[in-house]
Amino acid sequence: MDIKAYIESGIIECYVLGAVSSEEKAELEQLAEQYPEIKQEIEANKFALAEYVLQYHCEPPAELRDKVLQKLDELHEGEEDYPPKSQPKVIVLPRSRRAWIYPYLTAASIILLVISVGFDYLFYRDWQEAETRLMNLATENEQLHKQLRQMQTNYQDALAEVNILANKATKTIELKGVSNYPNAAVTLYWNTQSKDVHLVVRNLPTPPKGMQYQLWSIEGNKVEDAGMLAYENNHWQVMKMKTVQKATVFAITLEKSGGEATPKGAMYVKGEV
């Protein structure tokens, strides 16, 4: 089961707001037992929501406190014999001959109490430390996961590029930044047999919202669209573009999302074959 997709689906948020069907609720609670990530998500959302609804807190009328507690007392009475109905008899015990032992017993019990409180404190402190360490480890673990995902992406990109380069028919064309964008750089791989074109972006400014870079192949006076550059998840992947049969120059311009039939926007990089 794809836990990430499940978490992303938004069902947990609906659950926390009390707006899922009983089947969905049962399923979710069962999954939470199996997958700690899901449980953690539920808790985090419950917590944030609790903070939100706390904003509505409102002091109930003072007399309600006694009413509520009294009601609970009544429930108690219904159960067993609470509070004890008959008054306990007080029996005065004759002072026994061993009365001398009581002060010692008292002293001993006080000493034991002090020791026990001391241990309580120590255990409590240890427990607190363990809790903090656990929290830190959880954070660290999460960071490592993020790094791992990043590495995987980088590795896949590199692998894709190596595969293209390994092909003898591949021709490498460096598209260099033009006047206003001297630092822009894109590498284009053109397979002279299959005519496949791949792009690896080295450096291009992040495209503004609603805009996309477009690749053009130029042969004499003929300028043809060679595909749009996909910028996804803040990342440039190795991109396969349209196949290009003939070209002497490649260039990239910034256009409206979806592209144009002929270049209209500013040119960023250009390279000759």
Added chain:
Amino acid sequence: MYLTGSKIQAQEAELVERLRQKDRKGFAQLYDNYGSALYGVILKIVKIEEVAQDVLQDSFVKIWKSTDLYSRDKGTLFTWILNIARNTAIDKIRSQDYKQNYQNAPIEAKQVDKQANTQTKTDHIGLKSLIERLLPEHQEVIEYLYFKGFTQSEAAEALAIPLGTVKTRVKIALRELRKLTGVPEG
């Protein structure tokens, strides 16, 4: 004051133990700690003070009866009792009794405007305007699902937006809240 932290968790564990033993002092403490938080949510749902008082009492009875069902697995003690209070309040507004006596009556006069003030009260430093810091469209989905007890499709219909949009808004609303309250992202 309701934030996490191991110290509070330790106090909470102690309180839970007292509640399990049906200790009167434990319930008094629970009331003192969380009574106003629960009452606020209940009042927001049922809107009428006298009903809210009954619902608060019923909620405490339910908590009293189900303390054995609570475990740390179910979240913090507070989120657990909050859920009980919210559900009891939602059951109330769906009841025949409530519908007949209050829903159609001109209740505006009886409704409380205390809460209008509590929203801007400042004893949660830094979270003062948490509600206002959410976009109205996000406040709205929380309002319909959590405080009115609508299902997702009922909310979609009431707000005249597609079901998918309800889901998306709920997701973003909670994500925003987590950001605003400092609950870490998953």
